[in-house]
Amino acid sequence: MKFVEKLIDISRKNNSLLCVGLDTDLEKIPKLLLKDHDPIFSFNQKIIDSTRDLVCAYKPNIAFYEAYGSKGWEALKKTCETIPKEIPIIIDAKRGDIGNTARMYAKAIFENLGADALTVNPYMGEDAISPFLDYENKCALILCLTSNKSAQDLQFFLIDGKPLYEIVAEKVLNWNKKGNCGLVVGATYPEQLKKVREIAKSLPILIPGVGAQSGELESTVKFGTDEKGELAIINSSRAIIYASQEENFAEAAREEALKLRDRINLCRSREAGSFGQTTE
């Protein structure tokens, strides 16, 4: 099954465009978990158990696991194994390297971790992306316009009057021969998100920056979704998983996830009428 089909299936089943980012940090998880054998995994498992019917994807950020070396990698692998098979796993890795190296990253992320998708950096061009695209049922979500302030350092450069991020979006359309590319556009740049969605009408777009980074939700949903109100993967990490530092952290995460999913669906229903029944 293609990534996009898997994404749409769970998105409809859970009536959700919400992706929960697993940026799991030992310094931020409830202290009571630190006595566990593998606190990172314990935390993730409980977050996943309490939100699995509310999401369209999980997005572990690999940096948070690598910071703890091989133990972190084990925690990440176990996390990937515990995510229900019907829910896509997006590894936020922002990789990008020459062909033989990219093949090793693909092996690490698609084979060793068993993930469905990863984020990829476009600076090195097509041959640094294509080894990921050899996996037809996986997906490479290519950085187009990132949510951070310094995105403006390079991504807004005008090339023959057109900003670099738009050119990246156009290039990705060309690279998408097997239908397994997507884009990453930050919620912090709504006007630009609109433009990218116009260029890439049928690509999945991963949209970070609505939570701790406070992008505007209404415009994110309006401009980020496709014409059916789908294919936007709206990520929130810290605002959900660290909703509480206490014993009730998993319930608190569920509440935040539910709230955000429903707010997203409310925006969808305003947009399209036919979407966004808020089921529980």
Add this chain to the structure above:
Amino acid sequence: MKFVEKLIDISRKNNSLLCVGLDTDLEKIPKLLLKDHDPIFSFNQKIIDSTRDLVCAYKPNIAFYEAYGSKGWEALKKTCETIPKEIPIIIDAKRGDIGNTARMYAKAIFENLGADALTVNPYMGEDAISPFLDYENKCALILCLTSNKSAQDLQFFLIDGKPLYEIVAEKVLNWNKKGNCGLVVGATYPEQLKKVREIAKSLPILIPGVGAQSGELESTVKFGTDEKGELAIINSSRAIIYASQEENFAEAAREEALKLRDRINLCRSREAGSFGQTTE
């Protein structure tokens, strides 16, 4: 001690601008090592033992370790521990992400692995780089012009008549407030390397692409070094570490490393007269 000082010290002691890339692949190392408890580490250890007096740095490519999951990470960590303290370790990671994530990558690479430098992608701009620069004695080598063919997809775009890779070089000069930035420029683009060295007169430049990727050595040395014939880190990976598949692989790697170091030094001596005594 600053990274650049460490680099110059060992570079003078070993009379070498050669960096050996540790792209260690279980499918390419001698079969006889596969019975070892940790074949990747065994291989690296022997390569390091046989080349440590010939190099100015080692560059493990992290993708090759991640492909083997937590075991790969362990092998990489042990490899970093076995590299003599006086030789800089450059992790080829091409990372780049928003601030809180970049901090986790810095922790992974500078603290968990204990490396001296890493390669970084500039697409996300300064705030994705600065967490690495908070480590004053470490170094961020920022992708400027990469050695692959598709580098041309983005890096040659003209912005007000100036190619993107030149603008990146100029930006890195501005980001270099603590003196711990460097650049990555492929040997496969000699004219452009010349231009980048003119812009960044005193930055270390990591130059991949002279080995299996066959960049031209003479121009690499001529254009890549600074005015003292130093600060170029000329990398070769596959051509050295896979020189032989037999029991003599470490000796074969030494021979190739020695040959390339001396060829580099010959080019340096042609350039400057005062460099490149080929010691053994």
